[in-house]
Amino acid sequence: MKDELPEVKASDAEREQYAEILRTGLAEGRLTMEEFEERLGAVYAARTRGELVPLIGDLPERAEPPSAPGARAPARAGRSWADRIGRPATSRGAIAVLGGFARRGGWTMPRRFRALAFMGGGNIDLREAAFEDREVTIRAIAIMGGVSVTVPPDVGVEVRGIGIMGGFDPTADREAAPGAPRVVITGLAFWGGVGVERKRVKSKKKRPEPGEGD
Incomplete structure (x- = not known):
């Protein structure tokens, strides 16, 4: 099952969450501006979750990426x-x-x-x-x-x-x-x-x- 995840299409919400991890990495000095801009462009160009995961592989995650097993399901209208x-x-x-x-x-x-x-x-x-x-x-x-x-x-x-x-x-x-x-x-x-x-x-x-x- 885990090997199948990279082929899942990435959503706009997932791309935004990965982008936020990159912004935090830049603010903490873990990424140079050049690295940040290159990776951020790759995040917004990514079509699958498999393309997103390597972009934050060397950064601590402040929030569990949507592609990770056990991630909370997105909110849907009708829930309390x-x-x-x-x-x-x-x-x-x-x-x-x-x-x-x-x-x-x-x-x-x-x-x-x-x-x-x-x-x-x-x-x-x-x-x-x-x-x-x-x-x-x-x-x-x-x-x-x-x-x-x-x-x-x-x-x-x-x-x-x-x-x-x-x-x-x-x-x-x-x-x-x-x-x-x-x-x-x-x-x-x-x-x-x-x-x-x-x-x-x-x-x-x-x-x-x-x-x-x-």
Whole structure:
């Protein structure tokens, strides 16, 4: 079974977790900037878990990589908030320069997430996400670009951002339901915008029973 793992396709959340281990290695002086940039590029280009594992082989792991046996399964919509709060973060930031980024699916939102969109756009979707803590902060900088944040209906939201010829959407502000996390959105929008939307996860369409729709 272990030999089969390298052929498993890598997910965006897995690549982000390996990237975070590399960032920690750089901050601690274990990697030079040249090594860090080379490995980080290889992480984001990796297609399978087998390509990811060697990139951190000489670094201590702060969080168990998703490919390791026994790793916790990603959060899924429908689980209780108690199961989705208190997990290790899989991504702590994203940058879109003349392009875009997306964080969606079963990733884990950190206590503080930094997002930059410069003449580009970003999408932060928390509907299926887990959370590192019960209160998290998104610091969004949108310069001639935009960042959209999607949250489940029961998550609390507080928008504190500053808009200069741009703006932050405060219409989603709401107290959290009992047990649900709270998201604080702050930062700066200059000729750009940061929007917040409440949505439920789309349910799978029910297959028609035999004889239905005739």
